[in-house]
Amino acid sequence: MAELAKNTADITMMPAEEKLTPPWKEAWQSFYKNKLAVIGLGIVLFFIILAIAAPWVAPYSFKGQVLTERMQAPSSKHWFGTDDFGRDIFSRVVYGARISLWVGFFSVLGSVVIGTFLGIVAGYYGRWIDNIISRIFDIMLAFPSILLAIAVVSILGPSLQNALIAIAVINIPNFGRLVRSKVLSVKQEEYIMSARAVGMKDARILFRHILPNSISPVIVQATLAIATAIIEAAALGFLGLGAQPPTPEWGKMLADSKNYITQAPWTLIFPGLAIMLTVLGFNLMGDGLRDVLDPKMKQ
């Protein structure tokens, strides 16, 4: 045995002291080179910290009404001005970060988990299971997503939690189809054939071999979907189907102050800016992640 190793060792030897970069570190290095993506990550981190630290950052309560100080322009006392109930808009925007991020993360988490599961089952088992799941996705995608969300909320009743569920539901087909198509290509790979040849059970093949190799486009899509989910939550809030007063949801704030757009434009500008910035942050970060994890999709 030793002789055998000796025969072949000289051509296959690599220097032992060669430094190895773990895959995640390589990924981070190439992400770091993309300045826009780093800016995106910075914006996202900024809003996350803002959301966590809201009680310490916000100078006032988000629902405290001071009716004598209604619709005041931005000043040193109220940085972003006050709304028609005399509430401090800066404090409301800061607390609003909690709500938007919460809705964004958890609705996307829900659609990722359910969508990935359905996608894997459809892609791996194929045949009639695939047909049923894919046709349901097609039906869901046939509706404009906001319409579907409105339908779901009107069944469940308007509340922030139901808006979250509605957003999760409408995004399931996106992830399901993404995972299904990825699984279809991964399951043709030779290492999957090799896994079957070793004698593995389906569950092991699915979760240890197919899933890890199908998941990177899902991570990218999820980051971008958080941005969309935040917009959708704001849209539902604007329509009065999401957060209920006095919750400082950004979309709801826009709806409440739309009548004062000429007298007190700051009531709209700041929540609108907050939405725009968060969405921009997630989009930039998602694009950067895509370049790292899924270089084939790069334009």
Added chain:
Amino acid sequence: MSELLLEVNGLKKYFPITGGVFGKKQGEVKAVDDVSFYVKKGETLGIVGESGCGKSTTGRLLMRLIEASDGRIVFEDKEITRMSKTDLRKIRRDIQMVFQDPYASLNPRHSIEQILEEPLIVHGIGTKEERKKQVKEMLEVVGLSSYHAKRYPHQFSGGQRQRIGIAKALMTKPKLIIADEPVSALDVSIQAQVLNLMKDIQEEFQLTYIFIAHDLGVVRHISDRVGVMYLGRLIELAESEELYENPRHPYTKALLSAVPIPDPDLKKRTILIEGELPSPANPPSGCAFHTRCSQVMDICKTARPAEQNLNGHYVACHLYNK
């Protein structure tokens, strides 16, 4: 040496061609059409043929990675073709496969240690420490070093990856290894190393090989007996020396005459095969080779030649009908 390890009888695989709105069956691709052979313990059976002749499909059928349409595969008195899924998983401990493309056959997200350990985990062999030890030993056996265990497939060259592929197949100490073009994706210089490695471990672990390839030189180097496939049929099978020195089937003769000789002064007569390879969806009647055969007779167009046994040299050709 003469004990039978694997016996294949009338193996067939027809892939349906579907089309139209309702996926109606419109025809069949006869990828493997009535193939029979046996493999003795400890020998290497080479299977050669051009692309699309069904040799890889045969290899996959033997492992039941795809289901056969018809025929029997018997491994050590156990009929693989009728096994339950559970039994099949167990028997895969004894039959392993080495794949063609070393760049695609290793999971890119798993380290070498994970890749090699997995067959042991799946078959419940050893404790964690024993498994890790076996992985390191096996890496040494295939000419790599134990410190390679923590690396990922993309950090290796093609030849090294194929060594890992071989190590993976060896982990469960199988009796039979089906090697599906194990060296065709490698450089010629690396091919020889990997072939020698396969020969060495065959002795060491008393393995039986089914070696599938399209390179006649490679197959001659490693095989005891060689079978030639054409359009899903096994047309000739003989001892390696006998087949190369004394080919009987016109197709084999033409194939062998096409092997380049390293001596430029040596003139040789090349038999050219004319025409295109017929589609396996619509194979010629009678002998599948009759459309391109230089010695075609009337009977070739109508009757499929039966396999003749000429002193252990099997050939399916009407020229040798008594």
